[in-house]
Amino acid sequence: MSIVQKSINALRILSADQIQKANSGHPGLPLGVAPTAYTIWSKMNFNPKNPNWINRDRFILSAGHGSALMYSLLHLFGFENMGIDELKNFRQLGSKTPGHPEYKHTAGVEISTGPLGAGMSNAVGMAMAEQHLGAIFNKDGYNLIDHYTYVLGGDGCMMEGITSEAMSLAGTLNLSKLIVFYDSNKISIEGDTDVAFTEDVQKKFEAFGFNNIVVEDGNDIDAIAAAIDKAKSQNQKPTLITVKTTIGYGAGKKAGTASVHGEPLGEEALKELRNNLNWDSNEPFAVSDDIYAHYRELAQKGAEKEQSWNKLFEEYSQKYPQDKQRWDEFFSDKYIKDLESNEDFWKYEDKKNATRASSGEVINKLKDIFPNLLGGSADLAPSNKTLMKDVEYFSSTCREGRNIHFGVRELAMGGIMNGIAAHSNLRVFGGTFFVFSDYIKPMMRLAALMGLPCIYVLTHDSIGVGEDGPTHEPIEQLAMLRAIPNFDVFRPCDYTETAAAYYSAMKSEDRPTAIALSRQNLRQISESSKEALKGAYVIKKEKGEKIDLILIATGSEVSLAIDTAEKLEQEGKSVRVVSMPCMDIFDRQDEAYRQSILPINVRARVGVEAGSRLCMSKYVGLDGEVLGMDTFGESAPADVLFEKFGFIVDNLLEISKKVIDRQKN
Incomplete structure (x- = not known):
């Protein structure tokens, strides 16, 4: 048996052994796909000793359930912290070998995968990032960014809608350095794929x-x-390579059946696998020295590729010193420091404006501060105000463009954003109507899981949408997004708070941010401030030493709360108004700050937000009240809807008095 075949079989055996020891996992894909994975990795440019080399080829296992194969590759190629003991700890608490590949957790894993098709969209984002950076930095004879993006998925990935969305855009953009592998084994969990x-x-x-x-x-x-x-011989189109495989290859009667997809082989089938592959050891996790030597030889080729690149980079640095300086700035925190010292960022025109319009102004300030900022919209740029002015669109003929036409593909947009963000030091935003965050949400969750600082520009944030009606009026979306761990949700009341939302988002290194923005015009509130960066602050101080009531509001309801407080003051009440643009950040403040904003001894509290009552409830407590939405909206002009659902001073006044009286009694 050739050393190549032995090395392929090592992937199969190690994968099966991991799953058997864990008594959990998916052996079918690794057994069928091992020859494909071996061939891809033997041709890829990467250095296991420096898994973050920027010009490495990217490999994404979109079919993340095949993680045992990924870990076998990482082990055999000699990646750090991937010794044989990690394979033995597959799917165990604290291991580097979790059930599905996790970004930043395991060296060599480019992105977290598991939800089928997600990796396909991530790969499109990475391929776009490669083309964009190449267009910015490459010179004749000096291709600093010049890598391929490989993604491997199965029948399940091909069924998922996100794959079609993402690949449609990849074809439109002619991403010729994207190579998609389709493991076509014709088997799904419920049987032959022909059933569906x-x-x-x-x-x-x-x-x-x-x-x-x-x-x-x-x-x-x-x-x-x-x-x-x-696939590499042309530069016009991305390529699909369909490889017809047998799921569970070598596993006796289980091979080619649905049962081999997602459960351990069992001792008998595992023994049969070893016999069928002519594997010379019955000891689990035993790999001969010649196989290790072969993989190390392949790895050395990658190390030599990086050494050649380093030499090229040195020559580039000498020949193009200004571009070298730009490179250093691009991949550093310089732009963050520029933002911190930019006072113009906070300046605004004192006129009524929708926060979506304020967002557009902020984005166009950020685009000048951050040359590494890309973004776009799901075909809603005029409404979302996401267009960066005087900046080209990324296209098949303009790779340096920073505006992105994602098309009406919200889910793929989210996955592509994750791929762009995970690639290197690019920052990315994507816009749509807030109600359609439902379509992006799975990718938002993955961004939070991975700690990718993506920015979601979500406009038309309430019943203020008006005439378009309940299909377009978000109600539960704020609660949905706030429930995601490691995810910040801002709902600003004016320009200053909108600027604070973006400031926080751009400074974030490990947390995505969603910004919910109004369709309707709102007044600029002179008392709003950078204190919004703490998540909540006193936007209107109480008149007396004693506080009779605290009004807590977000977004478009902050001005309503202030107007109501002024009415109550005319009746001799001492009312504090708290603007809470980001509950997530406020909850992370120390107890002393939180107590200074919401004193524990003031139990008369009313929360007001034109969305689900759920989130405000924890701040008002059992003695407070929330003015929110318990039903879907309706189709009518926005001011009519706000009155119908009680978001007017008279109604908030009545609720507030009831809460104050209840505390007195």
């Missing part, structure tokens, strides 16, 4: 604008290698 999936994937990808290559035998590594070479 009979489309011609190749024709679909052809319609997207892809090259199509089919490898009929998933064990034919020469054919797989030739397919990769063919």
Whole structure:
């Protein structure tokens, strides 16, 4: 048996052993895909000793349930902290080998995958990032950013809508350095894929604008290698390489069946696998020295590629000193420091304005401070105000463009943003109507899980949408997003708080931010301030030493709360108004600050927010009240709806008096 075949079989055996020891996992994909994975990795440029080399080829396992294969590759190629003991700890608490690959947790994992199809959209984002950075920095003979992006998915990934969304855009953009591998084993959890999936994937990808290559035998590594070479031989289109495999290859009667997808082989089938592969040891996790030597030899080629790149970079630095300085700034925290010292960022015109319009102004200030900022909208730029003025669109003919046409593809937009953010030091925002955050939410959750500082520009944030009606009026979305761990949600009341939201988002290194913005015009509140960066602050101080009532509000309801407080003051009440643009950040403040804003001894509290009551409830307590939304909205002019649902001074006044009286009694 050749050393190559032995090395492929090592991937199969190690994967199966991990799953058997954990008594949990998915052996089907690793057994079928091992030859494909081996061939891809043997051709990739990367250095296991420096997994963060910027010009490495990217590999994304979109079918993240095949993680045992990923960890076997990382171990055999010699990645840090991936010794054999980590494989033995597969799926165990605290290991580097969790059930699905996790970004920043395991060296060599480019992005967290598991939800099928997500990795496909991430790969499109990474391929876009590669093209963008190359357009900015590459010179004739000095291709500093010049790598391929490989993504591997299965039938499940191809069924998911996010894949079609993302690949449609990839074809439109002619991302020729994107190579998509389709593990076509014709098996799903419920049986043969024909029960629910009979489309011609190749024709679909052809319609997207892809090259199509089919490898009929998933064990034919020469054919797989030739397919990769063919994909690389052109620069017009992305490529789909369909590899026809047998799920659970080598596992006796289980091979080619649905049962091998997601459960350990069992001792008998594992023994049969070893026999069928002519594996010379029955000891779990035993790999011979010649196999390790072969993988280390492959890894050394990658290390040499990086050494050559380092030499090229030194020559580039000498020949193009200004570009070298720009490079250093681009991949540092310089732009953050520029933001901190930029007072113009906080200046605004004192006129009524929708916070979506204020957001547009802020974005256009940020675009001059942050040359590494990209962004766009799901075909709503005029409404979301996401256009960066005097900046080109990223396209097949303009890779340096920073505006992005995502098209009406909210879910893929979220996944593509994650890919762009995970690639290097690019910052990215994406916009849509707030109600359609429902479509992005799975990718927002993954961004939070990975600690990617993506920015979501979510306009039309309440019943203030008006005539478009309840399908377009967000109610529960604020509560939904605030429930995501490691995720900041801002709802600013005016320009200053909108600027604070973006300031916080741009300074974040490990947390995404959503900014909910009004469609309707709001007045600028002179008392609003940078204190918004603490999540909540006193925007209107009480008149007396004793506080009779605290009004807590967000966004468009802050001015309503202030107007109501002034009415109450005319009746001799001492009322504090707290603006709470970001509950998440406020909750992270120390207890002393939180007590200074919401004193524990003041139990008369009313929260007001044109959304679900759920979030405000914890701040007003059992003795307080919340003016919020318990139903869906309706279709009517915005001011009519605000009156119908009680977001007017008279109603808030009545609620406030009731709470004050209740405390007196």
